[in-house]
Amino acid sequence: MSHLRTQFPFFRQHPELVYFDSAATAQVPQTVVDAITDYYIRAKVNVHRSGYRLASQLTDRFEQVRSDVATYINAPSARQIVFTYGTTDGFNLLAQALSSRLKAGDEIILTEAEHHANLVPWQQLAHKLGLVLRWIPVDKHGAIQWQQLDSLLSQRTRLVCFAHASNTLGAYAPIKTLVAKIHAVGALCIVDGAQAIAHCQVDVQAMDCDAYLFSGHKLYGPTGVGVLYAREGLLDDAAVYRSGGEMVQQVAKSHSEFQPMPLKYEAGTPNISAVLGLGAAIAWCRDNLTDAIFAHEQQIYRDLRQGLSARAGIELVGEDTDGVPLILFKSAQLHPQDLALALDAQNICVRTGKHCAMVLHDALHSDGLVRLSVAAYNNRQDVERFFSALDRALTIEDDDMALPTAQLPELDELRSAKGWENKYRQIMLLGKQLPKIPTEQQSPDSLIEGCESPVYLLAAERSGRWQFQADSPSKIIRGLLMVILLPLQQQPREAINEFDVDAYLHELGVAHFLSQSRQNGLRAVIERLKTLSGLS
Numbered sequence: 063m064s065h066l067r068t069q070f071p072f073f074r075q076h077p078e079l080v081y082f083d084s085a086a087t088a089q090v091p092q093t094v095v096d097a098i099t100d101y102y103i104r105a106k107v108n109v110h111r112s113g114y115r116l117a118s119q120l121t122d123r124f125e126q127v128r129s130d131v132a133t134y135i136n137a138p139s140a141r142q143i144v145f146t147y148g149t150t151d152g153f154n155l156l157a158q159a160l161s162s163r164l165k166a167g168d169e170i171i172l173t174e175a176e177h178h179a180n181l182v183p184w185q186q187l188a189h190k191l192g193l194v195l196r197w198i199p200v201d202k203h204g205a206i207q208w209q210q211l212d213s214l215l216s217q218r219t220r221l222v223c224f225a226h227a228s229n230t231l232g233a234y235a236p237i238k239t240l241v242a243k244i245h246a247v248g249a250l251c252i253v254d255g256a257q258a259i260a261h262c263q264v265d266v267q268a269m270d271c272d273a274y275l276f277s278g279h280k281l282y283g284p285t286g287v288g289v290l291y292a293r294e295g296l297l298d299d300a301a302v303y304r305s306g307g308e309m310v311q312q313v314a315k316s317h318s319e320f321q322p323m324p325l326k327y328e329a330g331t332p333n334i335s336a337v338l339g340l341g342a343a344i345a346w347c348r349d350n351l352t353d354a355i356f357a358h359e360q361q362i363y364r365d366l367r368q369g370l371s372a373r374a375g376i377e378l379v380g381e382d383t384d385g386v387p388l389i390l391f392k393s394a395q396l397h398p399q400d401l402a403l404a405l406d407a408q409n410i411c412v413r414t415g416k417h418c419a420m421v422l423h424d425a426l427h428s429d430g431l432v433r434l435s436v437a438a439y440n441n442r443q444d445v446e447r448f449f450s451a452l453d454r455a456l457t458i459e460d461d462d463m464a465l466p467t468a469q470l471p472e473l474d475e476l477r478s479a480k481g482w483e484n485k486y487r488q489i490m491l492l493g494k495q496l497p498k499i500p501t502e503q504q505s506p507d508s509l510i511e512g513c514e515s516p517v518y519l520l521a522a523e524r525s526g527r528w529q530f531q532a533d534s535p536s537k538i539i540r541g542l543l544m545v546i547l548l549p550l551q552q553q554p555r556e557a558i559n560e561f562d563v564d565a566y567l568h569e570l571g572v573a574h575f576l577s578q579s580r581q582n583g584l585r586a587v588i589e590r591l592k593t594l595s596g597l598s
């Protein structure tokens with residue numbers, strides 16, 4: 063295993079990091095980096111156009127990747143492999159291509175667990191054409207209720223689209239059983255393979271699905287390239303997606319004739335270096351992703367689950383499956399944003415939030431969870447470092463609780479604190495002094511959009527001076543609210559209007575530790591304060 067990890071330059075650059083976010087994007091082996099740089103250094107010419115040797119050799123290499131992808135997923139031929147810019151792009155392509163076969167009243171079945179990539183394009187199409195979306199529900203334990211498919215399928219069903227494994231729940235869909243039922247009513251089965259492709263052997267013929275989609279960057283490859291496998295004949299007469307050069311055979315002023323599959327769907331110059339990088343990634347997967355490696359990932363998954371379930375106050379969400387190795391959990395003590403931040407301060411990379419699956423979080427009644435996702439290069443040491451960081455994050459919190467609230471750390475202490483860990487501590491201490499807004503006053507009116515977690519804000523004026531109150535379920539956000547509210551309390555409207563939050567955070571030395579989305583959230587709060595104080 064250690065031999066495998068040393069092939070990834072990212073871990074040489076960051077020996078301090080524990081990377082448990084491979085479901086968002088996986089790291090790439092050196093061979094992928096080499097394939098990309100080799101293109102720019104040795105062969106930066108276009109494909110499918112020019113006839114000189116360098117260009118035709120490159121076209122051959124490009125087309126070889128198509129064949130290698132076909133072999134990797136056992137597609138009958140390379141004709142059925144379309145290079146996209148990623149899974150999302152592939153779904154947009156399919157929605158557009160299949161639109162010519164759909165009419166008002168036709169039905170598309172999805173599950174509540176779908177990634178937005180396999181949801182929003184269908185929703186858009188439904189709005190445009192008057193289609194009906196039907197949903198296979200997820201129960202509160204995170205189990206997709208596949209048995210409900212039977213009652214949803216009908217003569218009106220045209221498409222059934224679901225993930226081979228979701229990016230939050232992990233379990234593999236029982237594809238063969240589902241496909242048989244779907245085909246029995248004459249509908250098409252479209253499978254989102256973005257997660258599963260990196261964790262199991264995919265055989266599209268054995269699955270018998272009509273389309274299978276994935277992204278290069280989750281399969282140890284580069285960003286900006288993906289694959290759409292389409293069953294023979296599926297897209298031959300389908301509508302075109304992007305149009306322009308490359309995808310045409312004949313162009314006259316009034317009419318154009320298109321290339322056959324797959325070039326019909328590859329308008330313009332493709333992402334050549336990424337396709338070559340994908341070729342290197344596929345070769346790496348073929349040589350390295352053995353059953354032993356998949357078993358190793360499962361072992362890491364088991365160790366993480368076991369360690370988490372042994373800790374008081376940690377709740378695992380979702381079923382225990384032998385699907386793709388990802389784990390969702392939350393802590394009774396810390397809001398997911400706070401936990402992720404405390405882990406980040408200790409060099410542990412995890413995902414928090416709603417994981418591009420908001421419909422699912424609604425079904426689970428969840429306002430955000432922490433996700434750990436495992437890949438081939440993770441090891442025992444990652445697990446140990448994760449748990450010592452987690453324990454530290456949870457105990458630091460306990461110590462802080464014991465601090466007498468009379469000790470009021472001033473903004474000066476925040477300003478002079480060195481490094482993120484110290485600043486973070488000061489911000490958390492400040493957050494403790496922010497009075498809570500009672501639940502009954504947390505009305506939609508007081509809620510601010512654009513923040514990572516809910517922020518409630520109230521304002522009142524007394525003899526020309528303003529008093530603000532703010533609250534959030536996230537402790538770090540409460541701390542930051544305290545930081546930005548302190549200089550504005552008891553100020554007249556003019557002072558509030560002149561307040562420059564960016565300059566202020568910069569001066570405190572915290573701006574560059576905050577993500578863009580968090581800074582945007584704070585800006586939204588200040589904008590609201592300005593509006594509230596300006597309105598009266």
Ligand SMILES: *Cc1c(COP(=O)(O)O)cnc(C)c1O
Pocket residue numbers: 085086148149150151177179180225227228229254255256257277279280
């Ligand atoms: C990541 C992911 C997508 C979207 O992939 P992009 O590379 O962002 O286009 C779709 N579905 C699932 C299950 C995913 O995990």
